[in-house]
Structure formats: C-alpha cells, structure tokens
Amino acid sequence: MEKISTGIDGLDEMLHGGFISGRPYLIVGGPGAGKTILCMQFLMDGVKNNERCLYVALEEQASQLKQDMASFGWDIQRIKLLDTMQDLASGLWAIKTAGVISKPEFTLKNLIEAMRNIYMSYKPKRVVIDSLTSIKMLYESRTEARRELLGFLNFLETTNCTTLLTSELEGPDVLMEEFLASGVIKLHLIESEGERLSAVSIQKMRGTAFDKHMRPMKITDEGITVFPNESVFG
C-alpha cells in the first residue's frame, strides 16, 4: 500500500511510514492544539513534491490564515483555496474559488457539489477540510448528522485524495466522526506543573500498525516537530 508523508518526520515514524494514501483522516484536538498547522504542514509537504493541494476553509478566514502561515515561512499561494463564509442570517454560504463566488444553501450536499467541481478541474492529491465542527451543528439530530457525515466521508473515499479533516474536541468525548474516518490523530495540550505540553497520539489507523503511545510534540517557527522516541509522562 502506498504511504504518503504527513510532512512531520516524527509522526511518519509513529505511523510506520505515513498515511495510507487515498483515504480520509481526522485530526482532533482542543482550541489552539495545532490542528490547522498540522494540516498546512501536510499540504506544504505536497507542494514541495509538486503535488496539487486543496485547502477548504470552513471556519478561519483566508486572509488571516495566510498571515498565520507566513510566520512559518510557508507560502500558501501554491495551495488552492476554497474559501467559504457562512451567513447565518440568510442561511446561505459564500463559496469562493479562483474569483468565482456562488451562494448556495449551507449544507454538506452543497459543499460536496462545490468540491466535486474543483476536483474535476484541479485534480488535487492532498486535501484539507478545516473544520467539520460548524458543519455538524447544521443538523439537529445526531442521527441526521451521522448520516450526512457518513455520506460526506464516503464521497471523500471515492475521490482517491488523501484528505485531512479537523474537528474540535473538548474533554474525554469520542466524536461520531472518529468512527467514520479511516484514522484519527489526536492533539493534546497537557498542563503539568504550571507548564503546558503539547502531545500527539494515534487513536486509530485502519490497515497498518502504529505507535500506541502518546508522544511529545513542539510548535516552533518551523512548524510541528514530533519526538517519537520520547515519552510524555516522565
């Protein structure tokens, strides 16, 4: 099975070589845990290999994202951006790509439609969807949310792209999308003796063996570094 680098050496090591390509993966963690940075690092690794990369911005504004990522020296111009803005009052959604703006109703089906159009013309190899959290809130019942998310993940599997989806996690809950994705990577912020430590663990990864331990990580001006031979606790 072909594996694709995460863009982070230590995480590749934990995954025994990287992600199995062509599948959707979930990156979960609390606010500020590093989800967006991890995803961008994954896309920049693709850019380095001249692969076409797509970033679907569902929450953060593109202008802000460009600024944030510039602090790592990453020029995200080479990443195709699908920028969206929710207008809660009208229930409509401004979807922008390459100067064209459409305003469909805010649903997962319409997102799939917009993405399908880009896939046909652009044929990305790596895709990031950041984040699922606001989309999930569109659905009133858990059953409906689960059904729609399952449809969305099934769509992503048919695309043959390696896709990372982010999702916000607070506390010990397990999110319904964790059951649906091919793999789940969890980012942690741990308070220890007045210090905040970052760590990463792999919750699940279909089709491969992987490191079951939580490992320390650091966010610096270079992005995320994972220490696959170190332990978080003592």
Ligand SMILES: Nc1ncnc2c1ncn2[C@@H]1O[C@H](COP(=O)(O)OP(=O)(O)OP(=O)(O)O)[C@@H](O)[C@H]1O
């Ligand atoms: N240059 C840098 N050096 C060190 N840490 C940084 C740097 N830039 C950002 N950070 C840290 O990275 C974290 C933000 O990461 P990121 O935006 O990826 O989090 P996130 O999980 O996507 O958060 P959210 O849920 O708000 O979207 C912040 O806590 C910030 O302190």
Ligand SMILES: [Mg+2]
């Ligand atoms: Mg983010």
